[in-house]
Amino acid sequence: MKQLYITLIFFLGIGLSIALAAPPDVVQYKIDVRLDTSSQMLYGKEILTWHNLSNDRVKDIYLHLYWNAFKNEESAYLSESAESQGRSNHSGHLDEIEDAGWIRLKQVTLSDGRSLKEAMQYVTPDLPRRPGDQTVLRIDLPEVVQPGGSVRLHIDFEAKIPKAIARAGYYNNNYFISQWFPKPGVYQAGKGWNCHAYHYFSEFFADFADFDVRITVPQDFVVGASGVNTERVVNDTAGTVTYRYQQNHIHDFAWTAGQRFIKKERLFNPDSLISEDEYRHYASLFNLPLDSVRLTPVKLILLIRPEHENQIERHFQATEQSVKYLGLWFGRYPYPTLTVVDPPYRTGSSGMEYPTLVTAATRPIIAEEGWIPDGVIAHEFAHNYWYGMAANNEFEEAWLDEGITTYSEDKVMQAMHGKTKMIVTFGPFPISRYFDQIRYSSWERARSSALHIVETDPVVTPSWQFYDIYSYFLNVYERTALNLFTLERLLGKDTMLRVLRTFQSRYRYRHPTTQDFIGIVNEVSGRDMRWFFDEFFYGDRLFDYGVGSLVSHKIVPPIGVFDSDSGMVVVSRDSLEGRTEPDSLTRYKTIVRVRRYGQARPGGDVRIKLLVAFADSTTETRYWDGRKRWQEFRFETAARAVYAQVDPDTLFLLDANLANNSYRTETKSAGINRWAGKFLFWLQNLLTIITLIS
Amino acid sequence: MTVWNIFRRSFGESLRRYPLVLIMWMGNLIFALSAMMPLYAFVKNQFGHSLTVDSMLEKFNMYWVSDLAFMLRDVQPLLWWPMISALLLFLVLQIFFNAAVLGSLNAWLEKDSLSSFFENGGRLFGRFFKLFLIFLPLYLIALLVLPALVDSVSSGYVERAVNEWPGQIVFLIKTGVMILAFTIVNMVADYAKIAAVQNDRIGAVRALLTGGRFLFRTFFRAWALYWLLVIFFLIVSVAYMETENLITANSAALIVVVFLLQQIYMLCRYWIKVQFYQAQMEFFQANHLI
Numbered sequence: 013m014k015q016l017y018i019t020l021i022f023f024l025g026i027g028l029s030i031a032l033a034a035p036p037d038v039v040q041y042k043i044d045v046r047l048d049t050s051s052q053m054l055y056g057k058e059i060l061t062w063h064n065l066s067n068d069r070v071k072d073i074y075l076h077l078y079w080n081a082f083k084n085e086e087s088a089y090l091s092e093s094a095e096s097q098g099r100s101n102h103s104g105h106l107d108e109i110e111d112a113g114w115i116r117l118k119q120v121t122l123s124d125g126r127s128l129k130e131a132m133q134y135v136t137p138d139l140p141r142r143p144g145d146q147t148v149l150r151i152d153l154p155e156v157v158q159p160g161g162s163v164r165l166h167i168d169f170e171a172k173i174p175k176a177i178a179r180a181g182y183y184n185n186n187y188f189i190s191q192w193f194p195k196p197g198v199y200q201a202g203k204g205w206n207c208h209a210y211h212y213f214s215e216f217f218a219d220f221a222d223f224d225v226r227i228t229v230p231q232d233f234v235v236g237a238s239g240v241n242t243e244r245v246v247n248d249t250a251g252t253v254t255y256r257y258q259q260n261h262i263h264d265f266a267w268t269a270g271q272r273f274i275k276k277e278r279l280f281n282p283d284s285l286i287s288e289d290e291y292r293h294y295a296s297l298f299n300l301p302l303d304s305v306r307l308t309p310v311k312l313i314l315l316i317r318p319e320h321e322n323q324i325e326r327h328f329q330a331t332e333q334s335v336k337y338l339g340l341w342f343g344r345y346p347y348p349t350l351t352v353v354d355p356p357y358r359t360g361s362s363g364m365e366y367p368t369l370v371t372a373a374t375r376p377i378i379a380e381e382g383w384i385p386d387g388v389i390a391h392e393f394a395h396n397y398w399y400g401m402a403a404n405n406e407f408e409e410a411w412l413d414e415g416i417t418t419y420s421e422d423k424v425m426q427a428m429h430g431k432t433k434m435i436v437t438f439g440p441f442p443i444s445r446y447f448d449q450i451r452y453s454s455w456e457r458a459r460s461s462a463l464h465i466v467e468t469d470p471v472v473t474p475s476w477q478f479y480d481i482y483s484y485f486l487n488v489y490e491r492t493a494l495n496l497f498t499l500e501r502l503l504g505k506d507t508m509l510r511v512l513r514t515f516q517s518r519y520r521y522r523h524p525t526t527q528d529f530i531g532i533v534n535e536v537s538g539r540d541m542r543w544f545f546d547e548f549f550y551g552d553r554l555f556d557y558g559v560g561s562l563v564s565h566k567i568v569p570p571i572g573v574f575d576s577d578s579g580m581v582v583v584s585r586d587s588l589e590g591r592t593e594p595d596s597l598t599r600y601k602t603i604v605r606v607r608r609y610g611q612a613r614p615g616g617d618v619r620i621k622l623l624v625a626f627a628d629s630t631t632e633t634r635y636w637d638g639r640k641r642w643q644e645f646r647f648e649t650a651a652r653a654v655y656a657q658v659d660p661d662t663l664f665l666l667d668a669n670l671a672n673n674s675y676r677t678e679t680k681s682a683g684i685n686r687w688a689g690k691f692l693f694w695l696q697n698l699l700t701i702i703t704l705i706s
Numbered sequence: 707m708t709v710w711n712i713f714r715r716s717f718g719e720s721l722r723r724y725p726l727v728l729i730m731w732m733g734n735l736i737f738a739l740s741a742m743m744p745l746y747a748f749v750k751n752q753f754g755h756s757l758t759v760d761s762m763l764e765k766f767n768m769y770w771v772s773d774l775a776f777m778l779r780d781v782q783p784l785l786w787w788p789m790i791s792a793l794l795l796f797l798v799l800q801i802f803f804n805a806a807v808l809g810s811l812n813a814w815l816e817k818d819s820l821s822s823f824f825e826n827g828g829r830l831f832g833r834f835f836k837l838f839l840i841f842l843p844l845y846l847i848a849l850l851v852l853p854a855l856v857d858s859v860s861s862g863y864v865e866r867a868v869n870e871w872p873g874q875i876v877f878l879i880k881t882g883v884m885i886l887a888f889t890i891v892n893m894v895a896d897y898a899k900i901a902a903v904q905n906d907r908i909g910a911v912r913a914l915l916t917g918g919r920f921l922f923r924t925f926f927r928a929w930a931l932y933w934l935l936v937i938f939f940l941i942v943s944v945a946y947m948e949t950e951n952l953i954t955a956n957s958a959a960l961i962v963v964v965f966l967l968q969q970i971y972m973l974c975r976y977w978i979k980v981q982f983y984q985a986q987m988e989f990f991q992a993n994h995l996i
Contacts (some may be wrong), residue, residue: 184868272868319869357869376870399796412800440874446947456768463776655757671773674757683762684753686961688746693968695738700975702793703800704892706838 034521038063041220043193045230046252047269052110052182052304054171058193063162066201070157073165074135074207075149076218078191081210082106082113082174082181086144088136088476090179096481105177113174113181117149117194123164124152138209138476145449147210148197176360179371186270186356190366191216198405198523208407212474215399215406215413220521222260228252228571229269236275236315236351237267238369259347261521262367263403264329270356273315278328280335280350282307294340297506297557298513307339310347316354319376323385327352327372330386330428337424341509342397342516347487352389358665363388365395365417379442382435386428391421402519409526410484411471411549415492416512422454422493432457436563455497455665462491463554463668471495471549494666495548499661502544502618504539511536543615548666556610557620558672560615560642564602564653585603602653610668614638619703623660626651653677707992709931713938716985723980725818726807730976733803735969741792752777763956801838805830808903808983833902836910841895848887856880893932896983897921900990924993933991939978946971 040063041399045056049566064070081089085106093105100132106112120128131152136145157163171192174181180190197207198219206217229235231246231253239259246253286307295302308695312335314327330398331352339345351369355361362373370392374385398420399406399413406413425432434450436443465486478484500508515524526549533541547553574581607623614620626632628651636643647653657674659667666674707715720727753759753770761767778785809826810818860876867873897917902908908916921928946967955964 044794184866186868317869319871357867376874413994437918439877440870446951448768452766452768456772460768460772460775463772463781657757668776669773670769671753671756671758675755676757678754679750679754680759681750681754682961683759684749685958686955686964687762688742689955689961689965689968692735692738692742693744693972695742696734696968696972697975699734699738699793699796699800700972700979703797704888705842706797706800706804 017498018423020624026650034220036063036065037222037260038065038199038219039196041193041225041265043219043223043224043225043265044228045188045193045225047186047189047230047233047347049185049230049233052173054165054169054173054189054192056169056171056193057168058167059164060167060194060196061164062157062196062199064157064159064199066199067159068199068201068204069159070153070199072150072152072196072205073163074205075151075194076191076197076207076210076216077115077117077147077149077194078210078216079113079115079171079174079180080146082111082177084112084144086142087147088138088142088145089147089212091142091144096212103173108175111175111177113172113177114195115169115171115192117167117169119166121166122154123166128153128165136209137207138211138314143577145209148207149194150205169194176358179359179361179364182361183356183358183360186272188266188268188353188355188359188361188371189307190264190266190361190364195264205405206405208476211407213481213482213661214475215410215666217403217405217407217523218263220261220263220403221605222339223258223262223265225257225265225267226254227257227267227269228254232269232271233269234273234315235267235269235277236353236369238262238265238351238367239347241347242328249487259368262400264366266366267361267368268315268353268355268361268371272317272356274321274324276314276316276320276324276328278312278314279309280310280312280332280334282309282339285332285336286340290340298510305340305344305383306346307336310345311349313349313351314354315351317357320374323374323378324567325429326378327354327385327389328391331393333386333428334390334424336418337427338394341423342420342513343395343520346401347396349635350393352393354385363392365392365399367396367400370395375437375440377440377442377657379433379435381429381433382442383425383432384435386655387421387425387432390424390428391417394420394424401521402516402524403522404524406475408474409472410475410488411492412526412529415496416473416486418458418489418493419454419496420512422458422497426454455494458490458494458497459665461486462494462666465491466554466666466668467552470552480681491666492549495544498548498663498665499533499541499544499664501661503533503539503543507537540616543618547612547615550558552610553611554609554668555612555664555666556608556668556672557638557664558609558669559608559656559658559675560605560607561655562604562624562653562677564600564604564677567599567601567648568650598650600626600649600652602647602649604645604647604653604656605642606636606645606656606658608638608640609672615663620658621660621663622656622658624656625654627654633634707988709927709989710749711733712931712985712988712992713934716981720977720981720984723984724816724977726810726823726980727973727977728822729823730803730979731809731969731973733799734976736971737792737796737799738932741789749774750779753896765954766957774938798835801834801868802827804899804983805834805903806982808899808987811980811984811987812903815989829906830903833910833913834899835901837895837898840910840914841891841898844891844894845888848891849884852887853884856883865971889932889936892922893928893986894918897928897990900919900983900987903987904990904994920990924989927993928986928989931985935978935985938981939975942971942974942978946974970984 040061042059043056043327045054047054062073081087085091106538129150133150134146135148135150136142137148153163176183182189195218197205199218200206212447223239227235231251235255237257239257241255242258243256291302291305295303312331316324316327335345347368349368353371354374355371361371372385373388394417398416404412431453432450465483468483470485471487471492475484511533514536515529521526530542530545571583571585604624604637620638622634622645624632624647626649632647634645655674655676658671758770761770804915806823806827809830810823816822856879864873865874894917897920898914902913950967953960953964955961
């Protein structure tokens, strides 16, 4: 009872705070949907109210009908998938025709009952054109929607649930239902509708909305959904139960239904998880009043499969840690609930984000400190900040959510576990005992893959226009994370946190763009970092600086014939021999040539640092703007140079070759020999294994 | 003679035949060294003067691994064919070595020497190569066809699954079937080779039939011996891995220690291989002649 009271108090409190902070929702949905498990169909009635918050007079409305992506092979999604040269594609999905998915608008009327059926037309807004695609529908409205006005559509729809594909669908009478209802695109003042087709490599974009959704399912089904469950009505005659979920200021609504879920709830109680010192630290860091960094309770709802029941605590812990750290860093999570779903088996919906609902991913047997499930939960929950609340256009600038989320997830994982432990499995069993030594930091992982696609595409590329799926994933996830870790090193950790916090608070419940992010970086850091984004987000050039050569030798008097007041003086090598100078007078000349091997260059106030270390333990530091192809630095010192190193603090994690960043006058082979020995041993074993068949 | 007694006898006898072990190990080491030398030279050239070398003494450092992978990105596709060719070449060399070892073990009264080793290898190589060609399809069946068969038989079961376990169980069954089938084919191949060695006059096909007939009569005891040897090998391997796991080779002395440990393990692998042949030959002789 006490818990219920607390819950009600914070629901009201948070609801109020959202209402005060957020701009008005653009869309209102009232949806009544029934799941028919015998035919894998959804039957829905939707009342969609769209408010024109722009100063434009709008004469049409564009709707996403995402599930038509799985209707036939003429859809942009399936045709792009088939064209992706057989690499992890969905060709063959329609071999069993009942696996198809589609959505059909049976009736669309205005509030006065006028039908809009004749005014509907599928459109293909993106290039290359896919005329058979039916994922975007334009409806010409009989009357213009005036600035400040609104239009209300009454939509009667039915949708065939696809067999699990692209994180939606059914498998063995378990359902994960996402991107399922007619949803308008985003109207951009002066530009018109932004409503892209459902592409093979793309996610979504929608306006903030107020959802009121009733979901009717068989009585033995457990349901999890976005928002707060405010009502449950049982219909014994029909053998169904209807759940009502409500939530404002979110831009999507997903739900799941299945017979095998275990449902657990827990209150995220910040008082027991966050100390006053932590609050004080972040209040000081962000220069905010103490109360504004305090977090509020959140009702955590976990839907987990029975075979993972022993991981309930692990799921809750990962969720709590994510809510804690992301809340402290980027501002409190403002919604009253967070639902974490261990998605039904083979619905292919694991590791996906929806507002106030995320899907985790796990295995029957998991390793301690592994990325699964903790990293997945941290990643998907971080999306509630980067996509959920700062709701960028995922079609056009996917890095803004996926990249910042990967960076944020990495920060949470570092806070939770330090370096990530590599988990190796044999079937279901972790066999990490002999790989226990392999731990790596997030930026090391990101760097290992990101370097390979730098020259393929810029990070800022519309999702469907990446060269291939690898370029898409590695650019928007790993390369972006690597770039952000580099930015963090250039700006400092605290400044980077301030940047992200400011970006989040400035664009919460709005649609930020890359330019908005750059603006915040410049504003918060007080530096002009446009070059960084031009080079590493809009650019596709490798960054690689290194030491080209290092020569260090004792200075000896020059030989030859020299003019002097008394005439010509001859200094020969023989005449110098045997001349000894005290050590204190011995001088050494060192010449270091630093090279720019790549095309990318630093800009603004950033300089390439060169450190030269000498045998007497002294060091010299020089800076170079890095514009030319190479630069020579000369030193005259009391000791011979031992090594030279560019970027000794490894600020530029995205440097394509860190090995050439340093040059030591003498070679050292111990490390090489160690790994050569290992490699030789692996090779010897490989040979003996291969020859088992001899 | 019991299986255990044969195992014990072969243990001692194979130790006595250490020259065979040494020759096989040397062959493996020289081949592996030659194969990796270009890469070693490349790495030394790229990293020898770099401070990165110091990080190679850490347990694991991903920076230099990423650097190396990136440096090799364009040549990786070019490396496949040389690597496959090298493996095929070693396979042929190993067929020769098997012939040499079994020939030498059969001539147990002779003193092992390099010349007798190569003489035996040369004498038996042709028939061993034919046996290899005969058994190759059987290995492919064991390693590829049977697992695919298990997949197709169990696909309905896996499709209907409501959780991961059926898929994982099928994976384990598939792996088990693959291992069992492989060991059986491997054992039949071993006895066919032994039959070929025992009788100089029979060809590869007759050797196969003789080995097959022999196993038909003694299958379970022969298989028990086979698994006893496999278990012995696994114990040695685990012992090696546990020992190696204790050492972080971050100094020149420890690098040498680990290298020696690795080569001792490789010697053990070849010793167990010789013991394998010795035990199976004794088992064949003990049961075939009677």
